[in-house]
Amino acid sequence: MNTNLNLLIGLAMGLNLIALGSSRLPSLIRAMSFQGVVLGLMPLLMEAEFKWTVGLVALATMAGKGLIIPSLLNRAMRAANIEREINPFIGYVPSLLLGAGGTIAAVALARTLPLLPEHAGSLLVPGALASVLTGFILLIGRAKAIAQVCGYLILENGIYLFGLLLIHSTPLLVEAGVLLDLTVGVFVIGIIVDRIQRAFDSLDTRKLTILRE
Amino acid sequence: MISLLLIFLPLAGAALAALWPDNRTRPWLLPAVGTVHTGLTFWLLLNPPVVTPGAWLAFDPLARAVLPAVSLLFFVCATYGVAYLRVRQERPNRVFVALLLAVLGLLSAGHQSRHLGLLWIATEAVTLAAVPLLHFNGTPRAFEATWKYLLVGGTGIALSLLGSFCLGYASLHGGGGGDLTFASLMAQGTCLSRPWVLIAWVLLLVGYGTKMGLAPMHTWKPDAYGEAPGIVGALLAGGVTTVAFTAILRVRAVVSAAGEGAMADRTLLVIGLFSMLVAALFLLGTRDYKRMLAYSSVEHMGILSIGAALGGAGVWAALFHVWSNGLTKGALFLSAGNIRRAAGSASMDDVRGTAVFAPRSSMIFVAGMFAVTALPPFGPFFSELRVVRAGLALPGHGWAVAMFLGCLLFAFFGLTRVVFGIVDGRPRPGAKAGGRRFVESAGVIVPPLVLMGLSLWLGLHTPAVLQEAWSAAVVQLYPQP
Numbered sequence: 063m064n065t066n067l068n069l070l071i072g073l074a075m076g077l078n079l080i081a082l083g084s085s086r087l088p089s090l091i092r093a094m095s096f097q098g099v100v101l102g103l104m105p106l107l108m109e110a111e112f113k114w115t116v117g118l119v120a121l122a123t124m125a126g127k128g129l130i131i132p133s134l135l136n137r138a139m140r141a142a143n144i145e146r147e148i149n150p151f152i153g154y155v156p157s158l159l160l161g162a163g164g165t166i167a168a169v170a171l172a173r174t175l176p177l178l179p180e181h182a183g184s185l186l187v188p189g190a191l192a193s194v195l196t197g198f199i200l201l202i203g204r205a206k207a208i209a210q211v212c213g214y215l216i217l218e219n220g221i222y223l224f225g226l227l228l229i230h231s232t233p234l235l236v237e238a239g240v241l242l243d244l245t246v247g248v249f250v251i252g253i254i255v256d257r258i259q260r261a262f263d264s265l266d267t268r269k270l271t272i273l274r275e
Numbered sequence: 276m277i278s279l280l281l282i283f284l285p286l287a288g289a290a291l292a293a294l295w296p297d298n299r300t301r302p303w304l305l306p307a308v309g310t311v312h313t314g315l316t317f318w319l320l321l322n323p324p325v326v327t328p329g330a331w332l333a334f335d336p337l338a339r340a341v342l343p344a345v346s347l348l349f350f351v352c353a354t355y356g357v358a359y360l361r362v363r364q365e366r367p368n369r370v371f372v373a374l375l376l377a378v379l380g381l382l383s384a385g386h387q388s389r390h391l392g393l394l395w396i397a398t399e400a401v402t403l404a405a406v407p408l409l410h411f412n413g414t415p416r417a418f419e420a421t422w423k424y425l426l427v428g429g430t431g432i433a434l435s436l437l438g439s440f441c442l443g444y445a446s447l448h449g450g451g452g453g454d455l456t457f458a459s460l461m462a463q464g465t466c467l468s469r470p471w472v473l474i475a476w477v478l479l480l481v482g483y484g485t486k487m488g489l490a491p492m493h494t495w496k497p498d499a500y501g502e503a504p505g506i507v508g509a510l511l512a513g514g515v516t517t518v519a520f521t522a523i524l525r526v527r528a529v530v531s532a533a534g535e536g537a538m539a540d541r542t543l544l545v546i547g548l549f550s551m552l553v554a555a556l557f558l559l560g561t562r563d564y565k566r567m568l569a570y571s572s573v574e575h576m577g578i579l580s581i582g583a584a585l586g587g588a589g590v591w592a593a594l595f596h597v598w599s600n601g602l603t604k605g606a607l608f609l610s611a612g613n614i615r616r617a618a619g620s621a622s623m624d625d626v627r628g629t630a631v632f633a634p635r636s637s638m639i640f641v642a643g644m645f646a647v648t649a650l651p652p653f654g655p656f657f658s659e660l661r662v663v664r665a666g667l668a669l670p671g672h673g674w675a676v677a678m679f680l681g682c683l684l685f686a687f688f689g690l691t692r693v694v695f696g697i698v699d700g701r702p703r704p705g706a707k708a709g710g711r712r713f714v715e716s717a718g719v720i721v722p723p724l725v726l727m728g729l730s731l732w733l734g735l736h737t738p739a740v741l742q743e744a745w746s747a748a749v750v751q752l753y754p755q756p
Contacts, residue, residue: 176468178448194437201430207422214429221437228443231453232392240396240436247399247429250406254421261415270419273498275560 064184067107071189071223074100075165078196081216082161083154087139087208091132094212097193097219098127104226116229123222126244131215134252135208138265141256149266152203164195186227193220207255207265211248218244277324278334278387281315281342284308285380292373301372302360305353308376309346312383316346320744328458331390340741340748341521342386344598345514347729348605349379351722352506355609358718359506362616370407377404378510385518391439391455394522398486399432401515408507409499420498427495428485435482435522438475442529445471457525461532461754472533479526480542486519489546489580490553493573497561500569501621505612508565512572512608513601520579520597524590527583528752543584544675550577551682558689562623565611567693568604571647574686575600575655578662581679585665585672587749592661594745599654599733600647606726607643609719610636614697617713623693628702635715637698639723644694646730648687654733659683 077097084090102124105116150157168191175187197217201210225232225240255265262269288308295301319334320343326333334342356375360368378401385397409424410417443455448468451459460467485492500508523543530539554574561567575596582593613636618626630637646653649660666676 175470175474176448201426210426214426214433217430217433221433221440224437224440228440228447228453231447231451232443232455240392247403250403251425251429254406254410254418254425257410258418258422261418267422270422272416273419273423273501275497275557275566 067104068183068185070100070104070107071185074219074223075185075189075192078165078193078216079158079161081212082157082196082199085154087206088136090209090212091135091139094215094219095128095132097216098131099124101219101222102128104223105229108226108229127215127219131248134248135211138252138255138259139208141259149205150203151205152199157199157203160199161192161196164199165192168192168195181227186223190220190224193217193223196220205266205268207258207267210267211251211255214251215248277315277319278332278338278383281312281319281334281383281387282332282380284315285312285376285383289373289376289380292376293369295369295372298367298369299361299364301368302357304372305356305375306350308379309350309353312379313343313346313350316343319343321740323744323747329454329456331393331456332384332387333389334387335389336744336747336751337521337524338386340594340744341517341597342383344601345382345386345517346379348513348601348726349510351725351729352509352605352609355719355722356506358716358722359504359612361718362713366411366413371411374404374408375506375510378408378514382514382518386521389456389458389525391442391457391460394525395432395436395439398435398483398518398522401518402428402432402486405507405511405515409503411504411507412502414502417502420495420502424495424499427492431482431485431492433482434478434485438478438480438482438526441471441475441478442526444468445475445533457529460529464532465534467529467533469533469535472530472535473538476526476530476535476539476542480523480546483519483522483526484546484580487516487523487576487579488550488569488573489576490550490573493550493553493576496573497557497566497569500572500608501563501566505565505608505610505615508568508612509605509608512568512604516572516576517597517601520576520583520593523580524583524752531753540584540586543580544672547577547580547582547584548675548678548682550574550580551679551686555682555685555689558686559692561689561693563621564623564626564693564697565615565621567690568607568611571607571686571690572604574682575604575647577682578659578679581675582662582665585662585669587753588668589662589665590752591745591749592658592665594748595661595733595737595741596655596658598741599658599730602726602733603643603646603653603655603730606639606723606730607647609723609726610639610643613713613715613719613723614640617715618697623696625703626697627700628698630698631702633713633715635720636723639720639727641694641698642727643723643730644690646727648690649683652731652734654730654737657734657737 074097077093081093102120105120168188172187197213200213292304326335381401388394410421445467449466488496527539551574554570557570579593582589614629617633649656666672
C-alpha cells in the first residue's frame with residue numbers, strides 16, 4: 063500500500079522538476095495537470111477498502127485539477143494569443159538546481175520532524191514540502207501570468223499532499239469546503255487574467271508596473 | 276440560531292441583489308440588510324448567548340467583542356454606498372452590491388468560526404468575494420492592483436491552509452481524535468506535538484498576517500486600497516483585516532496552551548514593530564493620499580499585533596483599538612473617496628486646495644487624520660494609550676514602547692505632510708475642467724461624519740458593555756487554570 067503511494071508521490075516530485083524545466087507554457091500546463099491526476103489517485107490508495115465518499119473526493123480532485131483548470135488555462139492562453147515562451151526571471155537551469163536542492167532539503171527536513179508510525183515511511187511530507195517550494199520558485203521566477211497561476215496551483219498541490227496526512231481525521235465537510243474554495247479561486251484568477259489581457263493587451267506581468275512608490 | 280442568521284441573512288440579501296432587476300433601487304438593499312444585521316449584533320452584544328463548548332459556529336465572547344464593530348461599520352458604509360452608487364449610475368452595480376453583502380455574511384462567519392478548517396474556508400471566501408469589488412472602477416490600474424492582491428493574498432491564504440494542516444497534525448500526533456475546534460485544541464494543551472505547533476504558528480502568522488497586512492507581507496495593500504472605491508477600502512481596512520486578526524488571536528491561544536506562548540508573543544511583538552517601522556518610513560515617502568491610508572492601515576495592524584503580544588491587558592487594548600481604528604479609518608476612507616471624486620486624482624502632485632472645492636470632506640479628512648494619529652479625545656488615543664500602559668506594565672518592554680512611540684511620531688509627520696499638502700493652497704487651475712462638478716450632498720457627508728462622531732464617543736465615553744465584552748474575550752483567550 064505504502065510503496066504504491068510512495069511511487070505516486072515520487073512521480074509528483076518528478077513532475078515538479080519537469081514543470082521547473084519547461085520553457086513553453088503548454089508543457090508547463092501539462093505537467094501541472096498530470097500532477098493533479100496523480101494527486102487525485104492517492105486518496106484511493108490510502109483507504110484499506112473502497113468508500114464512496116473518498117471515491118467522490120478523488121474523482122472531484124482529478125476532474126478539477128486534471129481537466130477543468132488546465133482547460134481554462136489553455137483557453138486563456140489561446141484567447142490571449144500570447145507567444146508560448148515563458149521568459150523567466152530565474153532561468154531554467156537555476157530553477158532546476160533550486161528545485162533539486164530543495165527536494166533534497168525537504169527529504170532531510172522531513173526526517174527530523176516527529177511523525178506518527180503509520181506515516182513514518184511515507185514520502186508525503188517531503189513531497190508536500192518540495193511541491194510548495196516548486197510553486198514558490200515558479201511564482202517568483204516566471205513573468206507570464208499563466209505561468210504564475212501554474213506555480214500557484216503546484217503550491218496548492220503541495221498543500222493537498224500534506225492534507226492527505228489528515229484524511230482519516232478531518233470531516234468531509236471541511237474537505238469539500240476547501241476544494242470548493244480552491245476551484246472558485248482559480249475561476250476568479252482566470253477571469254482576472256482575461257481582464258488583464260484586455261486592459262494591457264498582454265499577459266506579461268512585467269508590464270504591471272504603474273503602481274509603485 | 277441568531278448567529279446563523281447573521282451569516283445567512285446577508286447571503287440571502289446577496290442572492291436577492293443578484294436577481295434584483297433595477298440598477299437604481301438595488302443599492303437600497305445595502306442599508307436594509309445592514310440595519311437588520313447591526314440590530315441583531317447589538318442585541319447579541321447586550322444579551323450574550325450561551326455557547327456550547329463544541330460548537331463550530333457561535334457568537335462567542337471574541338466574536339462579541341469584535342463583530343458589532345464590523346457590523347456598525349458596514350451599516351454606515353452601506354448608507355454611504357447608496358449615495359455613492361447614485362453618483363456612479365453609469366456603471367452596473369449588480370455584482371458590486373451582491374458581493375458587498377456576501378462579504379458581510381462571510382465576515383460574520385469568519386468571526387464566529389470556532390473551528391480551524393471552517394475559519395480558513397470563511398477567510399478564503401472573503402478574500403475571493405472582495406476581488407470584483409477592487410476592480411469596480413475597471414481601469415488598467417485597478418486590474419493591476421487586483422492581480423497583485425490575488426497573487427499575494429492567495430499565496431498567504433494557501434500558507435495559512437498549510438499551517439492549519441500542521442496544527443491539525445500536531446493534534447493528531449498528540450493523540451487527538453481529529454476534533455479541530457479551537458476549544459478542543461486548547462484542551463489538548465501540552466499534549467500537542469511541539470515542533471508541529473511551532474511550524475503551524477509560523478505558517479499561520481505569515482498566512483493570516485498577509486490577510487491582515489503586516490509587513491513584510493503588506494505589499495498588496497497600497498495598491499488595493501489605492502485603486503478600490505473608498506467604501507471598499509473602509510470595509511477591507513475595518514472588517515476583512517479584523518477577521519484575520521481574530522484568527523491570529525485564536526491560534527495564539529492554542530499555541531499558548533501548548534506551552535509556547537512566550538515565543539508567540541515575541542514574534543507578534545517583532546512583526547508588529549517591524550510593520551509600524553515600515554509603515555512610518557513609507558508614510559514619509561508616499562505622494563498619494565489613498566495609498567497613504569493603506570500605509571496607515573499597515574501601521575495600525577502593527578499596533579494590533581503589538582497589543583496581542585502584551586498579555587491580557589494588551590489584548591484588551593487591541594480589541595479596543597479594533598473598534599477605534601476601524602471606525603476612524605472608515606471616516607478617512609469615505610472622505611478620501613469624496614476628495615478623490617472631486618479632485619479627479621489621488622496624487623499630491625495634481626491635487627491642491629481641496630478645502631476650497633470640497634470643504635466638508637476636507638474638514639472630515641483633517642479631523643480623521645488627527646484622530647488616527649492619536650490626538651485626544653478621539654478613540655485611537657485611548658486605545659493606543661492602553662497599549663503603551665500594557666507594555667510598561669511588563670518588565671523588559673521599555674525599548675518596545677520607545678520604538679512604538681517613535682514610529683507613531685514619524686507616522687504623524689508623514690500623514691500631516693500629505694494631508695496638508697492636498698488640503699491647503701489654491702486649487703490648480705483647470706484641474707476640474709471637463710469633469711462634472713462634485714456635489715457634497717448629505718448622502719456622502721453624513722456617513723463619514725457619523726463615523727467620526729462614533730470615534731469621539733468611544734474616546735470620551737467608552738461604554739461599559741463594550742469594556743465588559745472585551746474583558747470577556749480576554750478571559751476566553753487566557754483561561755485561568
